[in-house]
Amino acid sequence: MRVLVTGASGLVGSRLIKLLSSAGHTAIGLDRSGSELAVDMVNAAAFTDALSAAKPDAIINCAAMTDVDGCEREPSAAWAVNAEAPATLARYVRTHDCHLVHLSSDYVFDGDRGGYRPDDVPNPRGIYAITKHGGEQAIRAVAPKERFAIARPAVVYGWPAVAGKNNFGSWLVDALGSGKPVKLFSDQWVSPTHALNAAEMAAELATRRLPGIWHIAGAEVVDRVTFGHRLCERFGFDRALVQPSRMADVNLPSPRPAKSGLDVSRTSESLTARPWSLEAALDRLHAEVKGKS
Numbered sequence: 261m262r263v264l265v266t267g268a269s270g271l272v273g274s275r276l277i278k279l280l281s282s283a284g285h286t287a288i289g290l291d292r293s294g295s296e297l298a299v300d301m302v303n304a305a306a307f308t309d310a311l312s313a314a315k316p317d318a319i320i321n322c323a324a325m326t327d328v329d330g331c332e333r334e335p336s337a338a339w340a341v342n343a344e345a346p347a348t349l350a351r352y353v354r355t356h357d358c359h360l361v362h363l364s365s366d367y368v369f370d371g372d373r374g375g376y377r378p379d380d381v382p383n384p385r386g387i388y389a390i391t392k393h394g395g396e397q398a399i400r401a402v403a404p405k406e407r408f409a410i411a412r413p414a415v416v417y418g419w420p421a422v423a424g425k426n427n428f429g430s431w432l433v434d435a436l437g438s439g440k441p442v443k444l445f446s447d448q449w450v451s452p453t454h455a456l457n458a459a460e461m462a463a464e465l466a467t468r469r470l471p472g473i474w475h476i477a478g479a480e481v482v483d484r485v486t487f488g489h490r491l492c493e494r495f496g497f498d499r500a501l502v503q504p505s506r507m508a509d510v511n512l513p514s515p516r517p518a519k520s521g522l523d524v525s526r527t528s529e530s531l532t533a534r535p536w537s538l539e540a541a542l543d544r545l546h547a548e549v550k551g552k553s
């Protein structure tokens with residue numbers, strides 16, 4: 261199968277390229293710079309030409325503007341990548357025999373209650389969340405429903421694909437490993453997702469051409485302090501370095517959902533690639549860090 265992966269230089273996309281290639285598929289990477297196809301997806305004509313030339317059987321859209329506070333500063337740029345580029349993809353799959361897996365986010369939910377199921381009604385707050393929801397809506401409006409899946413991961417972490425581009429997990433390993441204290445929110449509950457686990461689930465949705473809305477997140481919902489403590493236990497770091505703070509007391513540029521935990525039961529029941537336990541995900545992060553050092 262020919263699978264085109266956008267955001268191929270990113271945390272999830274880089275793992276998808278390796279995963280798909282090792283499973284015998286032809287994985288075609290697309291981003292703005294280093295991959296096989298260097299295209300700015302905001303340029304709809306150039307992007308459509310690249311898709312037509314690549315002739316994919318499936319597309320996994322991992323490209324996005326993922327800097328949540330950066331989206332507040334540049335809302336037009338965020339809308340272009342997170343909502344308009346998915347609309348271009350939706351138009352493409354409408355007229356080609358190609359399955360689209362679009363990565364969205366737990367942030368489409370307001371986070372007032374948590375435990376969100378795939379069919380719960382989103383209520384995005386903040387520009388990143390609104391633009392990610394815009395991408396979902398564009399695809400739902402334009403693409404035939406049997407030809408796309410919306411896949412939502414949450415707080416994705418893993419050893420960075422691009423040196424220096426830290427994520428929640430790698431930042432914690434860097435800081436705690438060098439003995440620096442970190443402030444973590446005790447009042448934000450999330451479904452931390454290892455990037456390889458998200459990639460496995462997205463790859464299965466693409467290669468089996470499964471439609472619908474899926475939560476491709478880790479199996480456990482934890483607050484950020486608990487995540488920090490579990491990471492300390494796995495890596496042998498001093499848990500006293502984790503200093504609890506409260507999101508409610510901090511004035512962040514973008515609002516964040518307080519309880520964005522995702523219900524992954526549909527994914528667990530239907531896919532071979534299941535959501536990992538936090539223990540398995542931290543084991544993987546530990547192996548990645550050992551492999552790098």
Ligand SMILES: NC(=O)c1ccc[n+]([C@@H]2O[C@H](COP(=O)([O-])OP(=O)(O)OC[C@H]3O[C@@H](n4cnc5c(N)ncnc54)[C@H](OP(=O)(O)O)[C@@H]3O)[C@@H](O)[C@H]2O)c1
Pocket residue numbers: 266267268269270271272273290291292293294299300301302321322323324325326341363364365366392412413414415416417427
């Ligand atoms: N990271 C998280 O915590 C998290 C949580 C929930 C959901 N998600 C979603 O999961 C997906 C994957 O996230 P990630 O963390 O793997 O992303 P990432 O590491 O930030 O990578 C983003 C990718 O998008 C590409 N990209 C950005 N703008 C582009 C453009 N205009 N044209 C072409 N490529 C462009 C980047 O390529 P260049 O560097 O070449 O620009 C890069 O390869 C995204 O949809 C994200 O919204 C992520």
